[in-house]
Amino acid sequence: MLRIAVVGGGVIGMSIAAKLANEHRVTVLDPEPGCGSSHVAGGMLAPVTEAWPGEEELLELGTASLAAWPEFAAGLTDPGLRTEGTLAVGVDSADRGDLRRLGEYLVSLGREAEELSGREVRRLEPSLGPAVRLGLSVPGDLAVDNRMLLRALRRACAEHEVEFADHRVTEVVDGQVVHETGTFDCDIAIIAAGAHSGALHPRLAKLVRPVKGEILRLRARKGAVRPPLRTVRAQVEGRHSYLVPRDDGGLVVGATQYETGFDPEVTVGGVRDLLRDAERVLPGLAEYALLETQAGFRPGSPDNLPIIGALSPQVLVATGHGRNGILLAPITVGGIADLVAGRPVDGPLSAAGPSRFAEGER
Numbered sequence: 001m002l003r004i005a006v007v008g009g010g011v012i013g014m015s016i017a018a019k020l021a022n023e024h025r026v027t028v029l030d031p032e033p034g035c036g037s038s039h040v041a042g043g044m045l046a047p048v049t050e051a052w053p054g055e056e057e058l059l060e061l062g063t064a065s066l067a068a069w070p071e072f073a074a075g076l077t078d079p080g081l082r083t084e085g086t087l088a089v090g091v092d093s094a095d096r097g098d099l100r101r102l103g104e105y106l107v108s109l110g111r112e113a114e115e116l117s118g119r120e121v122r123r124l125e126p127s128l129g130p131a132v133r134l135g136l137s138v139p140g141d142l143a144v145d146n147r148m149l150l151r152a153l154r155r156a157c158a159e160h161e162v163e164f165a166d167h168r169v170t171e172v173v174d175g176q177v178v179h180e181t182g183t184f185d186c187d188i189a190i191i192a193a194g195a196h197s198g199a200l201h202p203r204l205a206k207l208v209r210p211v212k213g214e215i216l217r218l219r220a221r222k223g224a225v226r227p228p229l230r231t232v233r234a235q236v237e238g239r240h241s242y243l244v245p246r247d248d249g250g251l252v253v254g255a256t257q258y259e260t261g262f263d264p265e266v267t268v269g270g271v272r273d274l275l276r277d278a279e280r281v282l283p284g285l286a287e288y289a290l291l292e293t294q295a296g297f298r299p300g301s302p303d304n305l306p307i308i309g310a311l312s313p314q315v316l317v318a319t320g321h322g323r324n325g326i327l328l329a330p331i332t333v334g335g336i337a338d339l340v341a342g343r344p345v346d347g348p349l350s351a352a353g354p355s356r357f358a359e360g361e362r
Helices: 011-020 056-074 093-108 118-124 146-159 194-199 268-281 283-287 329-340 347-352
Strands: 003-007 025-029 086-090 114-117 134-138 142-144 163-165 169-173 176-179 182-185 188-191 209-220 231-236 239-245 250-254 288-300 307-312 315-319
Touching: 003 011, 011 025, 011 146, 011 315, 011 329, 056 142, 056 329, 056 347, 086 093, 086 118, 093 134, 093 231, 114 118, 118 134, 142 146, 194 209, 194 288, 194 315, 209 268, 209 283, 231 268, 239 268, 250 268, 268 283, 283 288, 307 329, 307 347, 315 329, 329 347
Parallel strands: 003 025, 003 188, 025 163, 086 231, 188 315
Antiparallel strands: 086 134, 114 134, 169 176, 176 182, 209 250, 209 288, 231 239, 239 250, 307 315
C-alpha cells in the first residue's frame, strides 16, 4: 500500500483520490476542496460540439472519456448526469456558415451531427427564439450538474476513507509535498491543482496558466418560460455562449474568456455580454431570477491538451484540462491509476504526456 498525496480537491483531484483509495492510503491537500474552478463550471460533456479543425487529438481524447462517463457516473451516488443531448445553434449568416462548416467537419470524422432548420430547432426546444436560424443536434454530447458531482465525489472519498488536509501547498518534490506550515511525506504526489498547478513544480511553471471565465446561474421564476431540456451552445454574431439546464428550472449561462491572470472579480461588461447573447437565443430569459455571478480559472496549456503523466519518479501530474476538466475526468483517472500501478499510458491519453514539451517551453 502506497502513501499518496493528491494536491487539489476539485473534480479531477477527488476523482483520482476516490479511485486510488481502493488500494492505497490517500490524502487530498486543499484548503477549500470543491471550491475552485470545478465549482464554477457549466458541466458540459461536449467533445463533439467543442471540436475544431486542428484539435483532432483533443476530440479523440474527449470522445474516449465521454464513452467512459456512464460507468464513471454509475459508481457515484446521484452525480447529476443529464443525457438529453446538445444543440449547437447559430444566429446571423456568419454564425450559420460556421455552424455548417462544423457540421461538415464532424460528419467527415464520422461523428453524429444532424443539421436542423430554425423551425426544427424550436420543435425540439420551444423556448428558443426566432433569432435562432440554424442548429445542429448532437445527441451524444451530454452534461452534468457540477455541484451535484462535487458532492457525489466527496461522498465517494468518504466511503473510501480518503483523508483531507486543509494545507495550502507551495511546492511538490519527490517524496514530499511542501505546504505553508510544514511538509507532507508520501510515496507518490499527484498535482491536480488546476490553474494553480504551474506554481507547484518547475516543469509546469511555463506550461499551465489561468484562463478566466465568468458564468451566471439563473432560475426560471413562476410564469416564466422553462429552460431548454438540452444544453444549448450558441454562436451569436461570432461570440460563443452556452446555456446548460439544471433541475428545478435552473440555468447556467457562460462563459466569457480572458487572459488576465488570477483576477477573481466578475465584471459588469462580462455579465452584460452573457445576458445579451443568451437573451438573443432564449428571449424569455429576461423574466428569470439572477441568482449568482462567479469567475473561475480554467487551467490552460500551450496546445489545449491536458498534461497527464510523470514529472519524476514520485511526482505525477493531471492538469491543463482547460475547458474540458469535467469531461476528461474518467480518462484522466484511468491514466493516473495506470501510472501508479506501473502500467504504461496508451491510446488517446498518450498524446497528453508532459514529455511532449521541451524543458521550459512556453
